[in-house]
Amino acid sequence: MSSASDPSIAIIGSGPSGCYTAQFLRKRFPSSLITIFDRLPMPYGLVRFGVAPDHAGTKAVTQQFDRLFARDGVKFVGNTEVGKDTSLEEIRTKFDIVVLATGLSADRSLGLTGENLPGVYGSGRVTRLINGHPEESIQGIELGSRLVIVGQGNVAIDLIRLSLTHADQLIEVGVDKDVAGLISSGNLKRIEVVGRSGIENAKFDVAMIKELIKIPDVRFTSDAVVTEGFDAETQKRVDAISALVENSPRDASREVNFHFGWTPLEISGQQKVETIKFIAKDNRTDLSLSTDAIFTAIGFTESELSSIKRDAHISSATNLERGFLDDGLYCVGWLRRGPQGTIPANRADAKLVSDAIIQDFENKQNMKEQGAL
């Protein structure tokens, strides 16, 4: 039962940004009709399909969102792709406020020849597969004893950890048996983790690196060039990699080699990927790695298949700093500011955009009241 004054609100996308937005708006508008649409049958987007399945503590945030639907009167409408099953225009006619929270789902491409060879897989695709995304399957995915991961952000570190975790442990945290058997087949002997940045600019979080040391039977190495004069935060990253290398066993049946400061140049192979080449910024000789498979983990971008494209809704009044696209139309999270930041960053984003929505609504109410006088 919506009171006359509270606006009706549609949120498109039920990932963390969308759900946090619903939370903040519900606090301000207790009687608003709030509906969250998702193209999938189940809610929670990247918390469900992006956060690694062995990070139960991070995934637990969905229990906050469960309450939105169970107690706080927020409605979930799944299986509904706005822009395809129903038009955004129609949604905008039906709701006073519409918030786009559809994220950025496509793996950013390396832009190299050979990238389309069999054996090259985007990390988003692999992560979705591991998390049981209904549109992913193991069909056509072949891994072997050698893997190259391009990128050194937290997604890359997740994939190192999951690839080296015993299949039984993956199954224990909910991974499908066949997927666990594929990702952690026991055949994997070597992972090369290659990043464009030097160690001083590497993207991983220190806590993620410290987690790797718990994996048994892995030798870690690094080609990082360590110099003096790093700031404290950088020094922590340098120390974490050094500690990982120093504390890993000299003799192990598996190895993970970190390579810093290498730009990918070319992927080659006959029927499938065989080699990936990198060049260094400094004068090191090119790095050429033979491999059975490549995971690209260099970030995310807007999918060409996406039914919602943010820039199609930009008007002369648009102010992305506060998520305002057009009258009654907002964007939040990765769709607003790009594919950076984890769950807490998207909560802060949702707060910012919710505050803008509330402010705009109150301004309108004030103008109406003044007009009525």
Next chain:
Amino acid sequence: MSKKVVILFGTESGNAEFAAEDMAAAVEDREVEIIDMTDFDVDDFSPENFYLIICSTHGEGDLPSGAAPLFNSLASQAPDLTGVQYAMFGLGDSSYEHYSKGSEHIDDKLSELGAIRVGEYGRHDAHTGTLPNDTAVLWTKDVLAHF
């Protein structure tokens, strides 16, 4: 008469705030207020109130962003907190090093400034895949039965 209960939360992902709401709902027969640490003025600490503090951990055993402003004000203004009583509940994840350390930064600072921590130091481990709500509610009832 029992003191008014002030629940101060410091959060990053909203879990501490979410638990604070359930803690407040579990307080019986006493006045209760929930305040985000971000919005709390250190001059408002008063021996007239009893403080339940719930705070998460971020990154390398650091404070959550929502608790940093309070910690910084305590450090820079160094108010005299003699007579202020509080109980502490820390959130963390034992998968990582520095488990539950975030709340301890606040705890150390409050003790240093003369406030007294009472009751058991509450903890919740997110490694279990649960949210802290149920544990925090039981802890709240237990603490308030004594103070």
